[in-house]
Amino acid sequence: MTTINKKIRRRSFMKVSALTGGGMMLSFNWLAGCSPEKQEEMKKELALPDEWYEMNSYIKIGENGRVTLMSANPEFGSNVKTSMPMILAEELDIEWDGVIVEQADFYPERFDRQFTGGSQGIRRGWQPLRTAGATARQMLVNAAAQTWQVPAGEITTAAGMLYHKASNKEAGYGEMASAAATMEIPENVELKNVSDFQIIGTSRKNVDGKNIVTGKPMYSLDHQQEGMLIAMIVHPPAFGMQVRSVNADPVKNMPGIKDVFVFETLPDDYERMGFDTSSFTKLVAIVGNSTWEVMNAKKQLQVEWEEAPEKKVVVQGWSGKEEVLIPGGIESTDGHKARMEEMAQKKAQVLRKDGDFEAAYKTAAKTIERTYNAPYLAHNCMEPMNCFADVTADKALVYGPIQAPEMIMPALSACLNMPRENIKINLSRMGGGFGQRAYGHHMVEAAVISQKVKAPVKMIYTREDDMSYGIYRPTYTATYRAALDEDNNLIAFHVKGGGIPEHPVAANRFPAGAVDNYLAEGWAIQSNITIGAFRAPRSNFIGGAEQSFLDEVAELAGKDPIAFRLELLERAKNNPVGTDNDYDPDRYAGVIKLARDKANWDSSDNSNRGVAAYFCHNTYVAEILELEMENNSPVIPRVIAAVDCGIVVNPDAAANMGEGGIVDGIGNALFGEMTFTEGVADKQNFDKYRLIRQAEAPKSIEVHFVENDIDPTGLGEPLFPPIFAAVANALYKSTGKRFYNQPFGKDLESAGSRM
């Protein structure tokens, strides 16, 4: 067992109280269970005050034995609302069936990581949740020891029961809960051995499953309140434009319309947080009684637009404060392509350099150069952006889909001119996230509208508003060069990546460390088209590009693509180049071998199979995808994935997440694309923006997990990036043609395929 000492921090991170009506509540915050060093690191990272006693999660045990667990992280479909409480329940040593899980709201005075994103929920929650569960269990044991007058060490627990074998005594947790509430929080608690887990590692159903399949209101778009008005926004039709004037009168007289006005959210001189991205800070609001009436008014509204000037804003991002230029001008995809081609030829920022790439490349036996491109992508969450807000003179309630509530609090406070303590953010289940809901502009918009009309308001984006608003996955390009010696060893590797408005290169990732002469460079072009996190930011392009390129390098070397990757990882393990390589070659090779074995790769002809492997968000993934051209259209009979994310908390839910990442990746690889003409998003609804559908999904997906005792890491993102390359590499096998430009469906179509 692992003993966790909380002596120096128990007062700060845990609190016990008696429940009215009997029972105990152990509140804790998520730094409980972290090492002091880790706490300091996280405090710094999360900008926590030194003295901090607030609790943001709890375990409640009623006298009737009913256990309620609080899930703090917002739920957008990754199933954290089930899997995180499972961790608590495990160490508390209770039966899972019958546990009640509640969604925590967000409180401004409780700064903490109530953030779902970056595949970090389970990874960061692991130790704190285990410690909290074990602490509550120990307090119940101590209460029983005192009641029964026996040594605590002789008491055992199982499935919510306490036992003292020698005296033949037993009690349910509920019977001891009130006594436990009077116990001192123990200095040390023991955590279970991984081999003793009864809940973790077993598949448990989504706690909200029944509510979902019966259509219960769970999303903020479903929220109803007496006196609530419906609001919609009208944003500029093109990036680089702004509101000049509105002719509101004709619309104000339409049925059900209450008000039409121009409003502003973030002032230009407001110092933004990293997630304060707002494409348009001056918008038109239409407020009325019902959605259809407001929609009709929106269609009729006459707004005059004008070109927006260039502006500079100060952004407090992850890497510190910086001034960001938002250029003026109207941009189009054609112009972007030309500028990217031009920039790709210029000198770029060197991100990592080992050996001398150019010298090795010049004298090599064989060389290869390839360029990969990918367009902007829209998130397209099925639930369009929306938010309920009820702002009165002195307080505000905001309820909406948000991945990062703490990140939007300063903007809400500034825009409402209200102290944070008076603002409450309630967290709804989200109809998808994918990075889009990390940005809380919709909450600010709803709150400002509610404040203006002095009424509770539910603000709704139409699908068109949502798709054309921005905060897209950036457009990227990367040019790779590689060189082989006479014996077909990879001796030089160069990646030069760029994009609008950021480059996608992660310089210390594989194959860095496996090549003597390695060069990574990046460049970027600024734009007024806003971008944001999108499932596995940057990795979602560069993973696919890199793994497509390695496939071609393996072919040039005359090697099997799996054997070639394993050979490089062997080199990185035994004789690594450089010291900053951010992957574990053994775990990387482990997933490739697992996928190889599950696919019987070595004894199959593999003539329709593409392989790819990638490491990001702390998790290793290898994927083998089978693709056939049937009736001139691509069909994917089978995908085999191997994943190393450490301990798997909820295996079937984890597999579901993996399947989703794979389907999403295939869809975006084949169809995903946003383009612009004169600043206007060319696709504004699903008639033009193609998402993968039932008939195009793979016929089967297997997600295999490496079994180990390593602390768990995330799953929401890592299966997504490599699938782009698995598709491209399988397409090559099936068509004889390499695919360099996403979405691949376009090239397939121009080559005569039915898409």
Add this chain to the structure above:
Amino acid sequence: MATFTLKINGTERQVDVDPSTPILWVLRDHLKLTGTKYGCGIAQCGACTIHLNGNAVRSCQLPVSAAADNEITTIEGLSENGDHPVQQAWLELDVPQCGYCQAGQIMNAAALLERNPSPSDEDIESAMNGNICRCGTYIRIKKAIKKAANA
């Protein structure tokens, strides 16, 4: 504005709305039946699927004036206790991720099984192709439909 009498989930309901109002917004705004979801408003995503006389239709494209005097079933009325074979299969296979599209998927699947009690893979692909799941739960949806068919 006009008054319409609607037969929804076996109950008669009266609403006073503009005759062009899609039944989707009548359900959501006026009758507080929010299980039926708004996704695209142009019959491209299937999130708003309901049954009209047993057939799956897109409620975002169906004006209230055309829906009156017809039997309307929404996800809330598909079964008394959430125990329709399709709902049960959905739970057994733990289909949903974010869950937002699933009411529409379930309504479409239930209508499919009404007219074709043992659909092939191709039948399912073709019938369900109008329902987008952004989370990518398509494989589980297909499995759940087959499970419900065999229930």
